[in-house]
Amino acid sequence: MSRVDDDEDGSRPLAVRRQAFDLDEMERLFRDAPAAVAWLAGPRHEYRLANDAYLRLVARPALVGMTVAEALPEIAEQGFVRILDEVYASGKAYVGTEVPVRLRRPADGLLQERIVDFVFQPVRDAQGRSTGIFIQATDASQRVGAQAALRESEAKFRAITNSIDQMVWATLPDGFHDYYNDRWYEYTGVPYGSTDGDAWSGLFHPEDQKRAWAVWRHSLATGDTYHIEYRLRHRSGHYRWVLGRALPVRDEQGRIVRWFGTCTDIQDIVDAREVLSRSREELERQVELRTQQLLQAEEKLRMAHKMEAIGQLTGGIAHDFNNMLQGIVGALDVIRKLEQTGRTANIPRFVEMAMSSAQRAAAMTHRLLAFARQQPLAPQGVDLNALVQSLRELVRRTAGESITLDVQLEEGVWLTRCDTNQLESAILNLAINARDAMPQGGKLTLRTQNVTLPPTQLGPDEVLAAGEFVKMTVADSGTGMPQDVIDRAFDPFFTTKPIGQGTGLGLSMVYGFARQSGGFATIESRVGEGTAVSLLLPRWHGEASDGPVVQPVSEIGQSRGETIVVVEDDDVVRTLAAETLTGLGYRVHVAANGAEGAALLNELGAVDLLLSDIGLPGGFSGKQLADAARASRPDLKVILITGYAQEAMDADLLAQRIELLRKPVLIDVMLRKVQDVLRPR
Numbered sequence: 001m002s003r004v005d006d007d008e009d010g011s012r013p014l015a016v017r018r019q020a021f022d023l024d025e026m027e028r029l030f031r032d033a034p035a036a037v038a039w040l041a042g043p044r045h046e047y048r049l050a051n052d053a054y055l056r057l058v059a060r061p062a063l064v065g066m067t068v069a070e071a072l073p074e075i076a077e078q079g080f081v082r083i084l085d086e087v088y089a090s091g092k093a094y095v096g097t098e099v100p101v102r103l104r105r106p107a108d109g110l111l112q113e114r115i116v117d118f119v120f121q122p123v124r125d126a127q128g129r130s131t132g133i134f135i136q137a138t139d140a141s142q143r144v145g146a147q148a149a150l151r152e153s154e155a156k157f158r159a160i161t162n163s164i165d166q167m168v169w170a171t172l173p174d175g176f177h178d179y180y181n182d183r184w185y186e187y188t189g190v191p192y193g194s195t196d197g198d199a200w201s202g203l204f205h206p207e208d209q210k211r212a213w214a215v216w217r218h219s220l221a222t223g224d225t226y227h228i229e230y231r232l233r234h235r236s237g238h239y240r241w242v243l244g245r246a247l248p249v250r251d252e253q254g255r256i257v258r259w260f261g262t263c264t265d266i267q268d269i270v271d272a273r274e275v276l277s278r279s280r281e282e283l284e285r286q287v288e289l290r291t292q293q294l295l296q297a298e299e300k301l302r303m304a305h306k307m308e309a310i311g312q313l314t315g316g317i318a319h320d321f322n323n324m325l326q327g328i329v330g331a332l333d334v335i336r337k338l339e340q341t342g343r344t345a346n347i348p349r350f351v352e353m354a355m356s357s358a359q360r361a362a363a364m365t366h367r368l369l370a371f372a373r374q375q376p377l378a379p380q381g382v383d384l385n386a387l388v389q390s391l392r393e394l395v396r397r398t399a400g401e402s403i404t405l406d407v408q409l410e411e412g413v414w415l416t417r418c419d420t421n422q423l424e425s426a427i428l429n430l431a432i433n434a435r436d437a438m439p440q441g442g443k444l445t446l447r448t449q450n451v452t453l454p455p456t457q458l459g460p461d462e463v464l465a466a467g468e469f470v471k472m473t474v475a476d477s478g479t480g481m482p483q484d485v486i487d488r489a490f491d492p493f494f495t496t497k498p499i500g501q502g503t504g505l506g507l508s509m510v511y512g513f514a515r516q517s518g519g520f521a522t523i524e525s526r527v528g529e530g531t532a533v534s535l536l537l538p539r540w541h542g543e544a545s546d547g548p549v550v551q552p553v554s555e556i557g558q559s560r561g562e563t564i565v566v567v568e569d570d571d572v573v574r575t576l577a578a579e580t581l582t583g584l585g586y587r588v589h590v591a592a593n594g595a596e597g598a599a600l601l602n603e604l605g606a607v608d609l610l611l612s613d614i615g616l617p618g619g620f621s622g623k624q625l626a627d628a629a630r631a632s633r634p635d636l637k638v639i640l641i642t643g644y645a646q647e648a649m650d651a652d653l654l655a656q657r658i659e660l661l662r663k664p665v666l667i668d669v670m671l672r673k674v675q676d677v678l679r680p681r
Helices: 012-034 052-058 075-078 080-090 142-162 181-188 201-204 209-222 267-277 280-340 349-371 384-399 420-436 481-486 508-517 571-582 594-603 622-632 650-655 667-678
Strands: 035-041 046-050 094-104 113-126 128-141 168-171 177-180 225-232 239-250 256-265 379-383 403-409 415-419 441-453 456-459 461-464 467-476 519-526 532-539 563-566 588-593 609-615 637-643 658-662
Touching: 012 658, 035 349, 052 128, 075 080, 075 094, 075 441, 080 094, 080 113, 080 128, 113 142, 168 181, 168 239, 177 467, 181 225, 181 256, 201 209, 209 225, 209 239, 209 280, 209 384, 267 280, 280 349, 280 667, 349 571, 379 384, 384 403, 384 420, 384 441, 384 467, 403 420, 420 441, 420 508, 420 532, 441 588, 441 637, 456 481, 467 609, 508 519, 508 532, 508 563, 532 594, 563 571, 563 594, 571 667, 588 594, 594 609, 609 622, 637 667, 658 667
Parallel strands: 403 441, 563 588, 563 609, 609 637, 637 658
Antiparallel strands: 035 046, 035 128, 094 113, 113 128, 168 177, 168 256, 225 239, 239 256, 379 415, 415 532, 441 467, 456 461, 467 532, 519 532
């Protein structure tokens, strides 16, 4: 008779088959487990099993048969073997959370710190005695790093929002308020956290609650900008008018993920509106009470406009001057190298490049001083008619054959006193603008006349006294300007010309010169009918009047014939980069804008390095060009050059393996950076 626990053929006991199956299944599950797991046997903690995830974590190819101290001596040095001893002896598990563990890299023998979550679980026999330890571990480095980055980001966000005057708040997509900056609590005087959720509406004036809720619900339902004026209870107990405004933040699918909003105290502005809406008699009674408040509100508004203009001015100056300095510094650097090596034949060419950039910088400085009304002037008595006559031929040649010049000089035009050179420059600037406004040809008119003006309001606090003026008008029959362009035409760096074709300082220089000379300028224009710009200068009753030392550097080595694409909109900077790189044996291809650079990269085969300015014309930045190029060339080396101080964050670029140079940069510095980036790793 066969036993019931034997195989059907009686060849092997069934219990043995089950045990073998269980061990095989257990080993497979152990090996394929997603977490890092290992099984240690005996008091010496000998590895009996370790899955692939565990081997990757400790950076070892094999561990079975070795003790922990033998396989991972750095672990023993950090006290983990002692913990294993305690777990084995006590039979109690040990749990470690976000524990720093230094593991030695086989490649170079250096210790690399990882953040690990792990469990040391004792394994017992049927009598409850420890026979080994089961280890489960998870590499938490990325999670901990992400949490740290999130905390840093949140800290920066709070620092930024708490540094501004407005009350800032944020909500979840359904409108649940979960954040207010310190200004909110300072303004309202309520305890922190007391207005979370929908409790904020309790601070609204009772008459405004229904209307404010309706507007807010509409924005939540449609995603439209939230914009409303309502009364908010101040910490003083009084209600003050505020302007509430919020915008939604959307994810890549267009879904709203948060709302960010602000509240701005506009009580002074509301008071001013109420005063203006009253009768004349009431207005007169309130003028003395409100004058100081109105002046303060106007001062805040003027300061806001001034800061906007300063921001625009400094940004434009930084970009243009850094380009010019790059041309000067780079050309001089090449000249020095040519002299050191005895190759003097090409020196005149680079001297011309440096001079060209220097002259552009001088012209920019000249225009900036004119705009700021701080330029040194040499005023003298000027016969405007005689001056225009002397400029007639120059203006005619400048305008071109397609434009008819009409000079209308009123007889007996008074003398004025100003800087003759500046006046000539202003007239020529206006003539060039007029020419550009008539691309198909037309009529250019230069006209002089005497005018007597009453007191003239030039600005909120600026009135020009009545008097006699000489008027110089430059008119064209060109495209004309809409009113919004006229309103900004004298603003610094405002231009309607494409990038690279105008600095936006021409008209602001003209206006600055006129004001510094005691006069002013005006613009009259209609779209499709032409433009007339007039300089008005005061009548005069007198008579008419006839770098730092550059240290030597070591020689730059020759290339191995790598291919480099250089993208730079400034001609001098582009030429300097291409010439010097070619001289070292690199195969250099150049482009003047982002679109040309992209086309060049598509045409070329293998490319070793992209060297590009960040700020490029045509709406395609150097960073965007690098991203597009790396889509098909993931290993492409990239160096970006910028003329702005904060145009890109070095840390962000470093994370993307992108090098950054800031203009002006010495040619040797650029060449060394190129060679360093291209050096085999």
